[in-house]
Amino acid sequence: MTTLPKLMRLGVIQLKVGKDKISNVENAVAKIGQVVHEYKPRLVTLPECFNCPYGTKYFREYSETIPGGYTSQQLSAAAKSYGIYIVGGSIPEMGEKDDIYNTCTVWDPSGNLIAKYRKMHLFDIDVKGGICFKESETLTAGSNFTVIEVDGHKIGIGICYDMRFEELARVYRNKGCEMIIYPGAFNMTTGPLHWELLQRSRANDNQLYVVTNSPARDKDAEYIAWGYSMVVDPWAKVLKSASDGEDVISIDIDFSVVEQVRAQIPTFRQRRLDLYKTEIVNQD
Template sequence: MSDNMPGPLTKFRLALIQLMVSPLKASNYNRLGTFVKEAASRGAKVVALPECYNSPYGTNYFPEYAERIPGESTRVLSEVAKEFGVYLIGGSIPEEDDGKLYNTCTVFAPNGSMLLKYRKIHLFDIDVPGKIRFQESETLSPGSSLCTFDTPYCKVGIGICYDMRFTELAQIYTQKGCQLLVYPGAFNMTTGPAHWELLQRARAVDNQVYVAAVSPARNEKSSYVAWGHSSIVNPWGEVLAKAGSEETIIYADIDLKYLSGIRQQIPILKQKRHDLYCIQAVKD
């Protein structure tokens, strides 16, 4: 490589916007634009929004707020990504398509083009006696495709909330070359304190990747109260940045040289590939 040629881009700033979601879509659009502008002014190249950034979270809200894609909400995301020159991970919105509803994340490039549309694969169906019952499957249909996108820095894999509990999804993304996994999510006041950070750290250590999970801000008046605590975790399992419950932006510098160093020091990915080969051999 010539001394005059630029080397690979190995570090970039990630921002997570912990938005206080309003029942008014226009209010959410205005505030997310303000926050993305602030994040870009502080050097963020990749910016992520929370799950259901444009509507309250709840099975009774999904039909009311659902949109087709492209639609109003994705138009706003495209315009904001282009105006501020960032990769914008659009949290998720309730999507209507062919008579079905999905929990869908879209990602936009700095030129405003849509890079992917990911539909939440693992629907949030839980029943913790005396604490919480929630059944996304009462209104939503599951997606069936994994989605990644490329940046000048690294490949990024997308999941939504409950997807974070499924180790196989993160493993497949890692095998596909992802070095950052981003999960827009809205854990609640029961599962949040117990598992939110634990799962992020587990996925990061299991796969030696950066993991980011971005929640809505906590609104105690909502029918579904989000835990908040958006976080960014490095491949060593350390929490680099963590929000409280309030509306805010958090930042972390994603260092791909550091990630490579971790993988060299503890080369588990090579062993995982060997394990998968052995498992397949047994099946055959």
């Protein structure tokens, strides 16, 4: 019987994002190199919309095909050069029938695209006295769940607003995931209210690690990201948090903690599945 490695070193890169796509991507690749040199991670994550400003008027202009576009090519080369897995935050993807998606790409140490996830829940909100934003003005919602494996450990992928939907996280838990990664760009209204709360809730509900990756805060931007990328453990404890500016988190993930929590508080064995359940009803 093969024993899976229990420790995985993770690097979370929080990036400032401007209007120059090439500069944004070059900065991301340079930061990946720095993190690899300093911390030697197995897996590196990037923020939501790291190659363009976050805004409906920018998504189509900055969109690319995957994996043929510039950003994909650079992430593929970086993953191969450094021999690491990269969860490439998200970029606007030019999809089928001219649809635009908010898409996360995942690259293996050989530079292969092993998965992509299109944001399932679009960020359409109108908070009185706070923020009004409608991704659906430009974006199309994805409809597929995405689970990757790194050294035998299953990791689910969501993006930002997806974190508010416990059902998505539950599906990933039911699929055997021990971690969920959410690139996300909460703002100055929702960030202080719910950013940490939602991460700890999803981690506690499903007894797994939750990793979030925000862009850095830029007070001159039209959409100001909250920052504070985090790693939360299956006990719902915040293990590490970035600042609000450009920053890096490096941490060794101990997957044995997942086993410990699930054994000590066995909620999934105790669920009344005769009365309620969360199931996938459609998977394209």
